[in-house]
Amino acid sequence: MPEQEYPVLTQIDAINAYQECTLTHPYTCGRNSLHALLIGKEKDGKAIMACPDCDFEQEIDREIVEPYVNGGMKEAMEVWAKRVGMADSKTQEWIDRIKWYQP
Numbered sequence: 001m002p003e004q005e006y007p008v009l010t011q012i013d014a015i016n017a018y019q020e021c022t023l024t025h026p027y028t029c030g031r032n033s034l035h036a037l038l039i040g041k042e043k044d045g046k047a048i049m050a051c052p053d054c055d056f057e058q059e060i061d062r063e064i065v066e067p068y069v070n071g072g073m074k075e076a077m078e079v080w081a082k083r084v085g086m087a088d089s090k091t092q093e094w095i096d097r098i099k100w101y102q103p
């Protein structure tokens with residue numbers, strides 16, 4: 001399924017869930033890595049990633065959106081937490097707090 005077939009808000013949620021996840025490597029500003037992490041937002045009817053501190057923007061990587069939509073990202077985080085011995089209630093609470101996509 002091409003990325004643009006996912007609803008814009010779903011793509012934005014996917015990016016923001018990914019960026020909130022400290023277990024993954026977040027997307028950073030392409031101009032200044034000291035800027036805040038990129039956030040998902042809508043622009044001209046499309047979902048993009050944008051820097052909150054300057055006008056840097058980039059397209060959304062479909063590798064973020066697809067696992068989010070099919071639940072794979074949540075599963076991957078749970079597996080990761082177990083592997084590094086962080087599968088405690090605090091980590092699980094945090095994983096559950098992310099607004100995961102519900103088909």
Ligand SMILES: [Zn+2]
Nearest residue numbers: 029035051054
């Ligand atoms: Zn920036």
